[in-house]
Amino acid sequence: MKWPFAIDCKDAFLHLFFPHLCAGCSSDILDEQALICTACMRSLPFTEFEKMENNPVEKLFWGRTKIQHASSIFYFITDSPLQEIIHHIKYKNNPALGVYMGNIMGLRLKNMLSINKIDFMLPMPLHPKKEYARGYNQASVLCQGIQGTTDTPYLNNILLRNFNTDTQTKKSRIERWENVAEVFEISAPSAVQEKHILLIDDVITTGASTEACANLLIKNKAASVSICSLAYTI
Numbered sequence: 001m002k003w004p005f006a007i008d009c010k011d012a013f014l015h016l017f018f019p020h021l022c023a024g025c026s027s028d029i030l031d032e033q034a035l036i037c038t039a040c041m042r043s044l045p046f047t048e049f050e051k052m053e054n055n056p057v058e059k060l061f062w063g064r065t066k067i068q069h070a071s072s073i074f075y076f077i078t079d080s081p082l083q084e085i086i087h088h089i090k091y092k093n094n095p096a097l098g099v100y101m102g103n104i105m106g107l108r109l110k111n112m113l114s115i116n117k118i119d120f121m122l123p124m125p126l127h128p129k130k131e132y133a134r135g136y137n138q139a140s141v142l143c144q145g146i147q148g149t150t151d152t153p154y155l156n157n158i159l160l161r162n163f164n165t166d167t168q169t170k171k172s173r174i175e176r177w178e179n180v181a182e183v184f185e186i187s188a189p190s191a192v193q194e195k196h197i198l199l200i201d202d203v204i205t206t207g208a209s210t211e212a213c214a215n216l217l218i219k220n221k222a223a224s225v226s227i228c229s230l231a232y233t234i
C-alpha cells in the first residue's frame with residue numbers, strides 16, 4: 001500500500017474519535033471543510049425581507065427611528081438548527097461560523113437596491129468586558145462575512161457600548177438599564193457625517209438597542225441608516 005492510503009487510515013481513525021460535527025444538528029459530517037450539513041443548510045428559514053419594502057422589521061422601527069431600509073435574513077425559530085448555529089457563534093467560540101453566516105447575509109443583501117450606496121457597515125457593539133470574555137464581537141464577524149461577498153467595508157470601534165458614565169451613576173440601577181440610549185457612544189462623530197451606514201446585528205427582538213444606535217447616528221448627521229440582522233424573532 002502507498003502512503004496516501006496510510007494517511008487516509010489515520011484521518012479515518014482521527015475522525016472516529018474526533019468527529020466533525022454540524023453546528024446546526026450535531027450530526028457527523030464527513031466533509032471537513034463544511035461547517036453546516038446539507039440538511040441544515042436546506043432547513044434555514046429565509047425571510048426574503050431584503051427584497052420587500054415595508055417588511056415586518058421595517059415596521060418594527062416605524063415611529064421610533066428614521067431608517068432607509070431594514071431587514072433580517074432568517075426567521076429566528078426556537079429549537080431549530082438556526083438557533084443552534086447562533087448559539088455556536090455567540091457562546092461556543094466559533095467566529096468562523098459567524099463569518100460563514102455573514103457570507104450568506106452578503107449574498108442576500110446584494111438584492112437590496114441600496115447596498116451599493118452604503119459607505120460602510122457598523123457592527124452593533126458589545127460591552128467591552130463581554131467582548132473580551134467572548135474573544136470577539138459576533139456582529140463584527142458577521143460584518144467580516146458580508147464584506148467577503150459584497151465588498152462593503154466595515155468599521156470597528158466607531159460605535160461603542162459605554163461603561164457607566166457620570167450621568168448614569170446619578171440614576172438608579174433600573175433607570176440605567178432602561179435608558180438604553182445612553183449606553184451607546186460614537187468615538188469619532190466626523191466619521192459618520194454624511195455617510196450611508198448599515199448597522200449589523202445578530203438577532204433583532206425588540207429592536208431597542210438597534211433603535212438607540214440608529215438614532216445616535218442620525219443625531220450625529222449620518223446621511224442615512226439601514227439595519228440588517230442575521231435573524232428576526234417572530
Ligand SMILES: [Zn+2]
Nearest residue numbers: 022025037040
Ligand atoms: Zn446539520
